[in-house]
Amino acid sequence: MPNSPAIPRFFQDLAPQWARLGLWQKKLTVVFDRLRNSTVQKISASDEGFVILNLYKPGAAREPALISIQRTGSGISFSSAKPTSQNKPNSIVQMGRKYLQGRRIEQVLLCLDPLAVIIEFAPPGGKLLEELEWTADSPNCLVIDLDSRPARVCVATKHTCVPSRYEDQCSGFESGGDFYESHCEWSLENTKTKRRATFTHPLVTSCIVGGESIATEKILADSKAAKTLEQEPGRTHLAEPEAPESSETIIPAAADSQKFELIKPSVAPQPEMNLQFALNLLPTHVRRAARTRLQFFERRLQRQKTDLPVASVMDNLKRRAEGLRAHIYMWPKDFPQWHVPPEIIESAGLPAILTLKHGQSPGDLVTAAFDELDKLARRRSELEKRIEESRLALERFADQIIQAGADIFALPEEVRSSRLALARDVQHLVTVQRILTQLEVSWSPVGEKQSAMEAERERRLPYRSFRASSGEFIRVSKSAADADAMLKLMPAHHTWVHVMTGEGSHVWLEKPKGAKPSDAALREAAMLAIHHSKQTRAQEADVYVALRADLDKRKDLPPGKVIVRRSEHRFVRYSQMELQAFMEKQGS
Structure with a gap:
């Protein structure tokens, strides 16, 4: 581009980090989507180098999130196998249980240089706010430094500007940026967690993970963004609380995310409308009824597949019936038993001895074998039709739920966030009404008939x-x-x-x-x-x-x-x- 300005040196130096950030974003997108809007029920740690977060999110699987700080394989993942917790919780666990346990994960950020993850928690409310005696200086985020060797996890407080107690030490940095004040750190080399978290070079806040991957070429070609970076390369900082003179020097550690709007998606990516996402858009009682109906379809389908006659059994039965019909002439006359020759046993799969019941002839055995074969064939044909019908019914019902979820998601945000507005505006949605009719439930948690019965019970x-x-x-x-x-x-x-x-x-x-x-x-x-x-x-x-x-x-x-x-x-x-x-x- 001959007319475009030169790419800033600052941006050129971070080019390798952009490529690595794109790879990590693809790796952690699904994990971060599961973390976001989850409530932390319990925080613990294991001696193997894991911070364990027991999370609750409506409609999501109950699997703990594992923050790994091991020398190999550091990062965040979900696993059904939970490591053994420490007998005595360390400082990270104690501070996390005091300030972060019971709170909702509001946002997850992936940072550029050094590579780090910031998990931000929403402010506590209600009874939890009274128990915590929460203030603006209380910890509200977890910082996982993945570039550190070994990796480390920190409990920190995010400030929107540099606190006054750090103005002298951080006077060279822009006061409008985000400032992270750490409280404790844990790594495999620092098991006592008494050391405060510091970084040796700036940590640049990148973007909210969950959308499409970062297009590095598009960022570098954006001349307007390049000018912005050249004029105002914003920074934010991560520092430790005030300490005696013998403590470590406070080092800057993060960049102002507001100055990097170019690398955030300008339009929120449209979530994939799958069955799970559509179910989460329905009210709780409708979602439970829909899941019950889906489980009914799945169990019926599984039961029908279990009852389906096995093809190998039918083939063996057919081989025996045809072998018996082909060699029935060898049955000794007026004898109730026949000792089948070995070559026929091997070729036709017949038993070694065949015995007639009272009043039965050898031809009756052949007829009975073919009757049983016909019965299994008819049953298999009938069950195959039922299995196909059950599968189509399951797919149709799942498609109806997905279509209803898409129609609900298409409503304005203010309507979806208001229960009364959603109940009023959803009445004209044909897809939703079709599901309510099939489930025999109403949109409101308590139907009119049930409300009348409860009112009558109260008056009784x-x-x-x-x-x-x-x-x-x-x-x-x-x-x-x-x-x-x-x-x-x-x-x-x-x-x-x-x-x-x-x-x-x-x-x-x-x-x-x-x-x-x-x-x-x-x-x-x-x-x-x-x-x-x-x-x-x-x-x-x-x-x-x-x-x-x-x-x-x-x-x-x-x-x-x-x-x-x-x-x-x-x-x-x-x-x-x-x-x-x-x-x-x-x-x-």
């Missing part, structure tokens, strides 16, 4: 009401759980009645204001307690009569069980006519 009283002949209310619980709910409603001075032996309903007898319950009301309450118990056929039983204040309902007791601290005992006997007369009064 836990007891049946009766009126005593003297005017008091008598309430009888409907179930054990309703008995606990009814006891919560009972005032402490009201009367409680229950049979002494066996299971039965709890009875609540209202106490008149300023008076005691009448004997007639107590008898009718006891009669209802017996009638709604296992003594209903005997129509007589001993009953407890106590105040609500004398009952103790503990949390460890099962539903319907109470502890009676003080009570009276009464024996009550009644007739069927008396019970019917009382019930007729309730109806009138």
Whole structure:
């Protein structure tokens, strides 16, 4: 390009690093996509040189992320085989558990020179914020230096500018760049992790990994970007906290990512719309129902393949049937057994001795062999058709989910981030409605029918009401759980009645204001307690009569069980006519 300005010397010096960065980006793209937006549930380390991050991400596999600082094979990977953790956690683990555990990974950066990875964590919130006593100077990122020999991992704090306590030591660097303040370091040569992290030359922040690979030629040919680099080669720094005069000199260590917009994708790359990504776009209850349906299809397909007759077994059976038909003339007349010649055993696969059952002829054996062969052939043909139908049904349902995910992802970001807006705007999506119809679920977590049932359950009283002949209310619980709910409603001075032996309903007898319950009301309450118990056929039983204040309902007791601290005992006997007369009064 004759009219383009010369490529800056700074950019030319980093040309080998650009090529290496592109290779590392291809290697770590999938790993970084899994790290991003994951929550760190536990941080640990192993003596083999691994920092272990137990992560949780909805819809992702529960595999720990391993940060390796070994002399060979350093980097980040996911593995189902978890190394053995240290018996006593080192400083990296202690500081990570204090400040980083339980937080979400907000961003992952791949850095240029030296090659390093920066894992940035989102600020804590809610209860975690109170427990951490989090401040702006608290650690919020992990730095993995892959160029160091051996590799090392650091817990650091990212500042948007140089802190005032470092202004004198870092006065030669631009104050607007990102500044990383380290707290501790761990490598195979530094097992005590007391040394602070320093770098011997600037560390240039490159780009967010997860898009397309870096095109070095395009970057070098961008004249506008070259001018920007020539005029303002920004830097950020990584430094250790203030220490005594004997500590190491603070060395600059990172570059301003804002000055390197040319190497960041101008447009966010479109994620690949696969089944897993589409499922994650659905609400939780719809995603679970869809996964259940997918598992049903997969298990049915696997079961049908297992039941499919094996072709080798059918070939052997066919060879035996044809061999028996070809040599049946050699069967001795009027003999129930045939000792098959060795050459026929080898050629036709027949057993050494064939025996006839009572009333059976040699021709029946041939017919039975071919009947069994035909039966297996028909079953194999039928199962092959079913397997093809199941496979097509699985593919169709998966395609419908992917199409629905693509339609949801096509909605504006503000709609997808708002649950109410998404529920409103998704109604016109035919693909989503088709999935909801197949799964027999609604878009909202609780359908209208279920909401009505829950509302009816909330309005439902836990007891049946009766009126005593003297005017008091008598309430009888409907179930054990309703008995606990009814006891919560009972005032402490009201009367409680229950049979002494066996299971039965709890009875609540209202106490008149300023008076005691009448004997007639107590008898009718006891009669209802017996009638709604296992003594209903005997129509007589001993009953407890106590105040609500004398009952103790503990949390460890099962539903319907109470502890009676003080009570009276009464024996009550009644007739069927008396019970019917009382019930007729309730109806009138």
